[in-house]
Amino acid sequence: MNTCCKYVMNQCRACSPNRRIYQGKADPISQDNHVYEGDSFMKSYRKELWFNTENRVEFINITPDVQQCIKDSGVSEGLILVNAMHITASVFINDDESGLHRDYKVWLEKLAPHEPVSQYHHNVGEDNADGHMKRQIMGREEVVAITGGRLDFGPWEQIFYGEFDGRRRKRVLVKIIGE
Helix, strand or coil: CCCCCCCCCCCCCCCCCCCCEECCEECCCCCCCEEEECCEEEEEEEEEEEEECCCCCEEEECHHHHHHHHHHHCCCEEEEEEEECCCCEEEEEECCCHHHHHHHHHHHHHHCCCCCHHHCCCCCCCCCHHHHHHHHHHCCEEEEEEECCEECCCCCCEEEEEECCCCCEEEEEEEEEEC
């Protein structure tokens, strides 16, 4: 009889994915991504959120979508990673205030103006070098604690998808681990 991890009877699913036995009992949730630790287990959840913005630069409050992912995952205590899966997009946390979003757009355009597109070495057959730079400034991802099945935010904090080369389909990865 083989043993590994904290399994007593047989190999864990990580070592032998086809086994469904845990401490002599059938694994009740073998179709989900769970890693057992003794009698408790850690859940793992993954979802992609897709966006297709109408504008080249746009900010979308994705807090309700992210919170729904937490609900769907069944995780009440853990961590959530939310990251843009495209190099000209961003995920960031801030206040959901339209004036602030306009200020971001103006500030980012001053730091990395879209035009003239000829000013960028990257823009050979493309015109999105500024989008790459804006993403670098705003960041790729956020990691947030999950407490009581909710995003553990401070006052006014919301999570946003920032698009800097829009008008095409792009995605955000949501990855949750916890109990």
